[in-house]
Structure formats: structure tokens, C-alpha cells
Amino acid sequence: MARYIFITGGVVSSLGKGLMAASLAALLQARGYKVRIRKFDPYLNVDPGTMSPYQHGEVYVTDDGAETDLDLGHYERFTGVSARQSDNITSGRVYRDIIAKERRGDYLGATVQVIPHVTDAIKEFALADQDDHDFILCEIGGTVGDIESLPFMEAIRQLRNELDPLQTLSVHVTLVPYIAAAGELKTKPTQHSVRELASLGIKPDVLLCRAEHPIPEGERQKIANFCNVRKEAVIPALDAPSIYSVPLQYHEEGLDAEVLRGFGITDAPAPDLSAWSDVTDRYFNPEGEVTIGVVGKYVGLPDAYKSLNEALVHGGLANRTKVNIKWIDAELFEGDESEIIAELEPLHGVLVPGGFGERGSEGKIASVRFARERKVPFFGICLGMQMACIEGARSAGFGDASSTEFGETNEPVVGIITEWMSEEGLEEREEGGDLGGTMRLGAYDASLSANSHVAQIYGGSTEISERHRHRYEVNSKYIDPLEKQGLVFSGMSPDGLLPEIVERPDHPWFVGVQFHPELKSRPFDPHPLFAGFIEAALAHSRLV
């Protein structure tokens, strides 16, 4: 049976618990263990799919079509283990399932309560699908003391009692702030946080103390004394120069060794950290540098494009190149041509990412035109591919070309489709139906034309699988006129009905994809489309 590591956070939010969980998992994996990471989100949304990126950052989509918390992206990127629907649960989902059961009469007249019904559902989720994993790490969203997280804390407390004492471990992430006026690090917030956790019946085994300044031995001992842990279990977690340094840094501070000790494991193999050393070496010692313009809507909040940001960096790692990202608000380009030239001319590549809604769409279309005409490397992702098709159609003479997502149009180059084939069979959607969970979601296969640019980018393979999250599709009625204009449809769904990839053979690097390749890129295995895009940007940088 798997061992469980429960990760909670205290003092303040945004301490990077997700990154910490991903790093610990990566370290255990480097020692040869099989790991899986799960996220417990205490909010009442059934999933983050309907939340604005400004509320929640990016929605991370799994192969099996779940819309999940962006922390699952960190988990995948750091461990290479593909997340699943069963790796993210929210209070909303727990309550929805319980209420549905209650309405069906499944509780046979019992009073339905938080304890045991909600806590049992959480425990069931934690214990499900263990397969042959050695460690399952469970990260609890929010901060200890939040009202919403109480049932989750209670479920952990119960699990710690029910499972073997050497089968669970509690890691608590806290903050040790530096008070500049006093010139001192303060341990009191950590003490309070641990007391709060203890009042819920959970005694932490390891404390991971985030700090901006080194924590002296004396303060470490003080935290240990007040918080009832060994001094070695108080792990300093100083701000890192890059997220890629975090696993190596935590290893040096003894995190994985202390966790293994907590489980009574004394014969663990030494970790093989060569992949992480290679990634940090490439990251900190680049040989080239490019700047990519990302023309989007949520540019004020980089978390909204978390995976995209990371995938661009991975493309840089593949080419030993530093990638600077210039986030550009697409609305800036509406109406004023000189603005586009001023912003995009100095850049080495233009990327139009995924997005929803009409706002900024004309600016995105204008950026596609700029990149096409000036032969600047262009990468369109999901909405970005749709914009590339609309731009192509307009330049082919369809002046009204648009997407039905933006309102009625007599040239629906992009439109809603109400059915498509998935692995489960025919999927059907109603126009105007619910927004939650009604998109084409998760992994779908695509067939690439042999000899196309993308087939070459994918190393010669013509069958690929990528993750989707969209409601609209490029209308195949326009394939012929668009191909005459020079936009080649080099990737289609296996049944030949849905356009998946477009490219321009008369352009150095112009690719639009209906899916989200950024979701599958990893630092030690950069996605070929991002590696290819950065390589092309590097070549372009030598021309400008």
C-alpha cells in the first residue's frame, strides 16, 4: 500500500506549496520511487473550469479531460507523471456527489453530515487509484484555519489514525518573515500556525520554512522546540533564483532525507539528480537569447498563462537559449498600425495563445497579419490558430470572416460544433447549453500529413495525441479557399473532419494548433513545437 504525505500551508497563502509538493515528489522519484500527487481544493466550485483566470490562474487540463488546478501542471512538469481526473477534488464536487446520492435515497434515511459523509468522501478520494505507487502526496489548498478546509483537515486527521503510523507523514509549509526594522527573523507566525494545525489534531512531522533570509541554527532550534519537531525536520526553504533550482535546493537542505526518515525508511537509494542538474545548467548558462511577444487578453496576470510561460522556457532549454517573454495586451493593437510595428518589430517571435471571447480578437488578428507578412516566426495556440485562419480568410477575400463566438457572422470561418468523436464514442453538445464541462476536453489524436513541417517538427511521426480545451472549431468548409491562399491544413482529426493544425510552407515558421501543446511540455522533455518555435526565433534574431 502507498505511503501518504499530507502537505498543508500556514501563515499566509502563496507560499508555493504546489511547487514544494512537486519538488518533493521529484526528489523521491529521483530515488527510484513511484509517486503521484493530488490536490484537494476547498472551494465550492465543482472544478476551476468556470472561474476567470484572474481568480484562479490557468485551468490545467488532463489527458482524461479534467479541468483542474494549475498546481497539477507543476506536478506534471516536475515528475513527468500525467495527472488524472482522480488527482484533483474540490468541496464543490464532494457536495455535488453527496447531494445527488441523498436525492436518490442512497443514504437510506440517514442524516447526511459533514462528519462522516463529507470526510468519508474525501478519504475515499485520497485512497482511490493507488495502483503500485510508493508515495502519494496530497496537497491541501488554502491556509490552515480557513473555514472551507476544515473537513479536509478532519479527513487527514482520521486517515492518520486509521493507517499504519509509518504510512503517513505531515509536512507543513510556513513563513519565517524578516522584520527589517528589528533586523530579525520571526518564528512566532510559524509557532501559531503549528498550534492551529495541532488544534485540529494534526501534528506536523516536517516543517518547511519559507524565508527570504537564511535561518540561523539558533532559530531553527527554537522553531523545533516550540513546534514539537526535531531540529533536522525544520527545513529552511529560501527564495530560489528559479523554480528549476528548487528540487536541488530542497535536497541540499535535507528535505527528502528527513521525509524518508519520518517513514522509517533507512535503505533508500541515493537520488539520481542528473536530469535536474542538466536543466539548471541549461537554464543558468544560456548561449543565446530571444524575446517572444505573447499577444493575449490576461497579460496582467502571468499565472493565467502558467503552462505557456513554462513551455516557452522549456523551448529555450532545448536550444540553450534564454527566453524573454513580452506580454502584450491585444487591445493595444486595435485600430493603430504604428502601435503594432513599434511593439512587434523588435521581437523574434509572435505567439497568440488560447483565450475566450471577442475582446482583443482584432488585435490578435492584426498580430497574425504582421507575423505572416514580415515572416516573423508565428505560433498560434487554440484561439490563436482560429485567429490565424480568420486572418487567412480575410486576406483570401472573405472580408467578413469571423468566429461565431464573437456574434453572428455571414462568414463563420470558426464556428461551434455540436458533435465529435472521442474515445468514448460520439460526443454531443447543445448550443447554448451549460458552460461547465461542455467543451472538447482532454486528449484527442490527430493525423499529420507526411512531409509537412509539423510532421518534421514531431520527429517524423504522423500520429500524435494532444490536449484540447475549446468549444469552437475551424469550419472545414473554408479549407479549400484557405489552402489556395497558402494556409495548409497539415493536421486533422483521424476521421478527417476537424482541422487540428495549420501551417504556411512559404513562411520560415508559421504554425497554428487547435490544441494546447504547452500542457505536455516538461523541462527535461521540452515539447517539440516549443523547441522548434524557439529555434526559429533564434534564427530570426540573427536577421533583425
Ligand code: GLN
Ligand atoms: N474560445 C475558443 C473556443 O472555445 C478557444 C479556446 C481556447 O483558446 N482554449 O473554441
